[in-house]
Amino acid sequence: MKTKNILLILLILPACLLTYGQSGFSSDDYVQFLKQSKDMSYQDIQSEHTPAQSYYSGRSVEANPYSWLYFDTIVEKLELTKDEMDLIKQNHFMVSERLEYYSIEQVLQEMFRQDLPLLFTTDLVLQALHMSYDQILMDVEVWIMEPNLIKAIDKMYTDFPDLSGKYDDQPDLLTSLQDVDLYVTMVHSLIHGSLSSPHLIDEATFKEYWDAVQAEQQVNMSLFSSPDRIRRLDFSQFTPRGHYTLEYVYWPEAGKTLENYFKAMMWLGRIDFFMTPPPENPWELPWTKEEIRRMNISAFMLQELLHTHSIMDLLNENDKIITFFVGESDNLTPGEYEDIIAGSSVLAADELLNDAVYDPYYENIEASQDAGQRILSSFFLMDPYSEEPGKLPASFRVMGQKFIIDSYVFSNVVFDRIMYEGVKIWRPMPDPLDAMFVLGNDDALPLLEDELEEYKYASQLEALRYLVDAYDDDFWGESLYNTWLNGIRELNPPYVNDNLPYFMKTTAWHQEKLNTQLASWAQLRHDNLLYAKQSYTGGVGCSYPHVMVEPYPEFYGAIGTFAAMAYDYFKDYEEDSYIFFMIKNYFHSLETIMGKLEEIATYEVQKIPLTNDQMTWLQEMLTGGMASGPPIEGWLANLFYDVEKTREGDFVVADVHTQPTDQFGSVVGKVFHVGVGKLNLGVFLGNSPFDQYKPVAFVGPVMSYYEKITENWNRLTDELWKQDVWDDNLPERPDWTNIYLADKQGNSKVEGRELPGQLFMGTGVETIKPGQLVSSIDIYPNPVNENALIHFILMREASVVMNIYDATGRKVYEVLNKPMMAGEHWIEWSPGDMKEGIYFGVLQAGQSRSVVKIVVQ
Template identity: 25%
Template sequence: MKSIKSIFIILLIVLFVSFIGLTEEQVIVPQDLEGKTLPQIYMMRNEIFARRGRPFKTYELNNYFRSQDWYQIGVNEDGIVTYSDDRLTEIDRTNIEVLLEKEKELLQQNFIEINGIKKINTDNIINLWQFGELAPEDLERLSQFGFTIFPCRYPDPESDDVEWQPAPYEQFFWLYENNNYYGVANFITTDAILQLYHIFFDFTLRNLESEKLFPVVKELTNQMLELSKSLFEKAENKDVQHAALRNIAYFAVPQFFLTESERSYPHDIQTIIQSEIDKSTGAVGRENSEIFNPDFNPDIKHDMDYSQFIIRGHYTRSEELKRYFMALMWYGQNYFLADQQTDLLQSLIITKQLFDNSYNHLKLIELWETIYEPTVFYVGLSDDLGPQEYKIILDTVYGKNINFEDLSDPIKLAEAQKIAEEMYSKKKRIKTELYLIPSTAQFRFMGQRYIPDSEILQRLTKWTDTVPRIPLRPFPKGLDVMAVLGSRLATKIALEEHQIEGNIWKEYPENLEKLTVEFSQLTSNDWKTNLYYNWLFCLKSLLQLKSGYDYPFYMRNQAWEKKNLITSLASWSQLRHDVILYGSPSGAEKGGWEEWIPDPPKCQVEANPEFFGRMLELLIHSRDGLQQRDLLTKPMQEKFEKFIDLVEFLYQISLKEVTNQPVTNEEHEKLYTFGALLENLTISVMTDDESISNWFEIQSDTDKNVAVIADIHTAQIEVEENGQKIEKNLALEVGVGPVYEIYVVTEVDGYLKLTRGATFSYFEFLHPADDRLTDEKWQAMLKAGSNPPPPIWTQGFFSSKYPPEIPRLDYIYYFD
C-alpha cells in the first residue's frame, strides 16, 4: 500500500510531465515552450506518441505511460505491435518537429560553466522525476560532482521525527533488487564486487578451517602433547626434562581449547595450566603469563594481552571455528625467545619432534604444513621463525643424528642463538612497539603472518625511547595505509590531520614519504604473491586511476577520489576482518517492430576497467590456487566460474564506457538483473545446501548483515578520567556499517540520466581492547544508534538527508 507521501509525489510527477497547457489539436509554437525544462519537453514530445498508442522501447517511458489510465498501447494479445506512425496527425507531426528542435537546443546545455567550473545542469536530468524529492543540497552535489551519497542509518524508534526514515540495506543486492522493483537503472559499483569477493574469500577460508584444518590442528596438538609428556618421563638430562615439562604446559592449553576435556598433568604445572586457560577464556586483558616465565618464576614478568582471545571475526559462527580460533591465537601470540636458553631448548625440542615423528604414515611436520601452507596462500608467510627455520639450525649446529640430550649443550645453544638472530634480522616482519614485547629473535609454533599494511601501521606509530615511554603517535590511521598504497588524497588528509593534532611526532611526514617510496617499488608480481596482497592490489586501482581513458564526468573530481578512498578503506577493513586470526596486529523511438518488449533501462558500471581487470586476475588466482591444493569442491568451482564470468562481463562494459563504445540491449538487460545474480551468488557461497535459494533461509543473522568489524592495532596509553590519570589498553577498530545509497548522473545517447547504486560505509575509532568488538556487538551498536560517527574527514561529504522516498508507478515491466 502506497504511503500518502508517495501518492503525493506521484501526483506531482503526473503534473510535471503531463501539464503543458495545450490541447491535442493546438499547434505548438516556440514561444509556448519558453521556460520549460528539457525533461518537460522530452515528455511532451513522447506524450504525443503515447496518445496515439505507440509502444515505448525506452524502459522509463514504457513504465510511465503504462501507468496512465488513458494510455492504450498499440500491441495485440500476441505481443505483436499494431501501432504505426500513420496514426499521427499533421498537427502531431508539426508539434513533434517543434519540440524536437527545442530538445536539441536544450541538450546543448547538459553541462554549464559557473565561475570557470564545469557543472552538470540538473534541470536536464531526463529521469529526475523517478527519484522523488531531492533536497537542494543533493541537487547541488549532483551538479558539482555528478553524484551524491546518502548515509543510510537505522531509524530511531523513539524519535517523533515524521521525516521519511527508511530502514538501511544490510546487503548490497537488496538495493539493486529494489531498483528493479521501482524501475530504476542500476549503477554497479566496485563496492558491490568487492563485497562479493569478501564473501567468497571469507567463506572459503572458514570452510577450509572448520572442515580441513580444525581436525589436523586437533590431532597435531594431541601428538605434540603426548610426545612432550613422554620426553618428560624418559629424559635424564634435567634441562631437557624441564623444557619438556614447559612444553607440556604449552600444548596442554590449546589441547583444552580444541577438546574442552580436562587432563591431569604433573602437579608442578597443573595449577599454571588452569590459570592460563582461565585467563585466555576470560580474555582478562594484559597480564603476566606464568607458563612463559623462566622456571615458572612468578617474579619474572612475561606480559601477554589476553584480550586477543576474545573470539571475533567469522570465528563466532560455529563451535569448531571458536575452538580453532583459540588454539591458533595461542600458537600465534606466544613465542619462545632465542636469547633465553630454556625457550631456545623448548623450540629445538619441538622442531626435532615434528621432523622425527609420524602419525598415520605422515610426518608431524607434514601435518604442520597441512595447516600452514594453505593459510600462506591466503595471507602470506609468518614474520617469525618457525619449525622450518629451526630445522636448518638443528642440521647446521647439531647435525643429522642427535638425541634430545645433545640439544642442551650450552656452546651449541649459543651457536644456535646466533644463527637464529641472523635469520630473524633478515626476515620480513612487523617490528612491534608494544611495551614489554621483545623484538629479539622468536620462535612461534604457528606464527602470525607478515602483512604489508601492518608494517605500514607499525612504522607510522612512535613512542619515545625514554623510560617511562611517552607516546608521540600511539595510534595509526587507515589513511596511512591508503596513502602508502598511492592515494594522494589520503596523504593530503593524513598530513592535515597530523598538523591539527599538534604535529607531536615531527618525523611523521618524512616516514610517510619514505614508506610510500618503498611500496611504490613493488612490481605487479610482488602484489600477486598471495590473496591478501592481491586484494590490496585491486584497491590500488581505485586509489590511482589509470591514465589514457575517457572517464565520465562523475569520476573527474576529488569528490570521487574520496568516494574511492572510503570504498578502499571499507574493503580493507573486511580483509582485516577475514584474516584477524593470522594477520600480525597492528530522440524519437525507432520503428522496426517484431514481438514487442521494452528495452532494458540504460544501466551503468563504475567506469574503472583497471579495477575489474585486477579483480578478474584475483579471482582466477583464488580459484586456481585452491584447485591446485585440492581445496576446491566442484560446486564451489562452479560458483567461482559464475563470479569470474560476471567480473569479465563488467570489465568489458567498463572498457566500453571509457572508450566510447556502445553497450548492447542484451548487455543492459544483464546489468539490470545484477541484483538477482548478486543475491544468487551470495546465497550459494554462504551455504552448501542446494535446497536453500532464499535469503531468509540463511541461518546466521550475523552473516546476513554486511556490517563487520576488526581491531587492527593495540596500544596502552595514559588518559585522564575524572581528574585522574589512568592506563588504558585501547584497540583501533575499523569496520563496515550499513550499505549507503549512491546516485550518479550518467550520459546515455546524449541525455543525462540518474542511476542508483550501493556503496560502502566506513568507520574507524578507538575502543577498549578488553572489549574487542565482535561482528554481533558491532551490528547491535549500529541498530541501537550507539556507534561512533564515521571519520571526521568524511564529514560534509555525505548528504545530511535520508535517501528520498522513491515513488513506485502502477506499472513496472520486469525482465526475467
C-alpha cells in the first residue's frame, strides 16, 4: 500500500507543478482521474476521444472536378497526372511532391503569373511566421543578448580571484573553488572561441574538458565530482545548429556568426550542479551526502560570484527576453536559489560544511517546488525493475533551458516513465503524434494505435491530455512559444459545420492538417533549439482571380494575439534603433493582417459573401515583384520580417529527443529529428467567397514534414539538411501523409495509416437511400439573382428531367430533359425574366425524385 501511495504522489506532484495557478484545476479530481485511467488499453482511450463528426474516406460516386471553375486551366498549366486527378476525385484535393518549390517567392509568383485562383493556406502564414521569428530572435541575440553575455562572462572570469581569495584559507573548500573555476573558465573560453587560462586548476586538466566539449560527442568523465564518480555528459548538444551557424549579414564585418554565443549558452543552459542525488540504479553506487554537499557548496560559490558587479543584471535582462520568447527555466534558477539561501540563513559557503547548517538548508531544497525539474534532459541510467519512475535531481543552472510542454510530453511517454500493470515498459522513442494528441488533436490517436498497443502507454497519454486540457488562456499567453503552439492547436479538428467545403470533411484533409501542425512545430523547435529543453529517454498584369482563405478563424486570431504580445513587449525598446523599429513595425503589421484574415475566415465559415473592400484587399496581397527589386510586393510582403528571405529556400531541421542507450544498456546515441523540406503545391475544390460561394478550383502552398533518426550522437545542422534536400536524399514522409500525397512522379503512394471514415453518399450530411438514383439538390447561390449552379449526384446512368414550378404549381422553366451519365453534376442556370418570388425545382431520375426550394430576387 505504501508503494502505491508513493507512486501516486510522484504522479500528482508534476501535475501540481504543471497546473500551478491554473483556475479550475482540482488535485482531488486529478487523483480520481488517475485511478480511473490506470492501465488503459488503446480501446479505452479511443472510446474517450471519438471524433465528434465522422470524416469521409471514400465516395460512392467520383466527383467530376471539371465542374469547378478554373479546374481545366489548372490541369493544363500544372499538367496534372492521372493519379493526381484520381486523388482529387476522391478527396476534392491533393498535394503533389512533383509540384515542389524552392521558396515562398517562387510558388507565389508562379501562381500569380498564371492567373490561378489561390487558396490562402495556413501553411503560408506559419511559414512566414517561422521565417520572421527566427530572424527577429537572431537580431535580438546579436544586438542585445550576446553583448550582455560577453560582459557578464568577462566579469565572472575577472572577478573569480576575489571569490577565491575569500575562501583560500579553507582547504576543505578547494575542490568547490576548482569546480567554479572550471565552470567559469570554460564558459569564458566558449564565448571567446579560444582557450582561457584557468585560475586554480592546472591547464592540462582544463584542456581535457575543453577538448571533450569541442569534440561534440557523448563522454564519460567526472565533472564537479571525484575522479571515480563518472558522469555521462552529452557534449553533442554543443554542435552549433539552426541560425547560429549562419553569417549575420547586417554586421559591419564579414563572417559574424553566433556559434560562440550558442556554445556559451549551451554550457550555461545544460551544465548543472546536482543539489539532490540523481536516480539510483543497479550499475552505479548511490551518490553520497558528501558528493552532493560538494556540488551544493560549488553552486553556492557560483551564486556568490554571480551577484558581484551587476553580473546578474546583465543575465537577468537576457533571461527576461528568453522567458518572453520561450518560457520559464526547468531547473533551480539563481533567483530561486537566492530565496532558498535567504530562507536557510546561510551567509557563506563554509557554513555548509557544518551539518547543523547544511541539513536544514538541504531540506529546504528538497521541499522547494522551484528546485525540481520536470523534463529529463540528461543521460541517466534508470532502474528497469523499480516500481516507480526515477526521481530527477534538483538541478542548479545559471541560464537553464526552458520548460516546453511538448518536450514534457515526450519525456513522459518513453522509458522509464511508462508503467503498465506495475512493470516499466521499454519505449525508446516518442512519436510527434503523441504531442499532437496531448495538444488536443484527437485525429492523432488512431494513427498511434500500433504504438499504443505495443508500448501500453495509453494511461500516460491520457493523464498528459488531462493536464494540458486544464490549462487556461494565461498559460497559452505566457510566452511566444506557447502562443505559437496555441495557434497550431487552433488547427485541431473544427466543430461540425456544414458550410465547410467537402475536402475539409475528408480523412485525407484531417491528416493533411496534422502535416501542417507538425511542420510548423518542427520550425518552432528549430527556432528555439538553444533555449528549449530537449527530452531524453532514460537511458505584373497578373492576379489571383479568386482567393479563398483557409477557414480557421481562431487560428488567425491566435497568431494575431502572438503579434500583439510581441509588439507590446518590444514597444519600449530603443526608439532610435532601426532594428527595433523594424521589429515593432513587423508585429504591428502582422496583427493587422491577422485581424482581417480572421474576419474573412469567419465570413467564409458562415457563407457570408465578402464585401468589395475585402475582395479587393485579398486580390492586392501580391502586386508584383522583380529580380531587381523586392521579391514580392503587396501586403503579403508584410507577413515577412525580411521579405528578401522569401527568395531563399528555407529548409530546417531540429533535434527533439535523444535516446542514449538501447534496451540492453549499449550506448547508441540515437537522436530524433524533425524537419521541413520544399514547399509542395496542392489543388483544392472549394467555393469562392468572391462569387456567392460557387464551385472554384484553387491552388495553394503546403509545407512538407519529415522525421529522421540518426545514431552515434549525430545532430543534424541546417546545412546538412539542406544538402540532403538538394541531393533528394530525404527520408520517406510519414506514411499517414500518403492518403493525400502524390509522389515526385505524380503517382499515388502505397497505403499508410489512415483515420477511420465513412463512405460519402450524398451532397451534405444527408445520404442517398438504397435504391435511390439521385441525391438531394443544392443550388448556389440561393437566393438567385442572375446566375446559379445546380448541383446533384446521379448514382447511375438515367434520363433526367428537371423543371421549375412557381408557388401555385405552374411549370415556369425546364432546366433539363436528357439522358445523363452517373456522377456528380453541376448545371449552369439563369432565372432570366422570372419574377421575384419562391419557386421549387423538381428533379426526376427514374423513380427517384428530389425537390429544392429556390428564392429568386
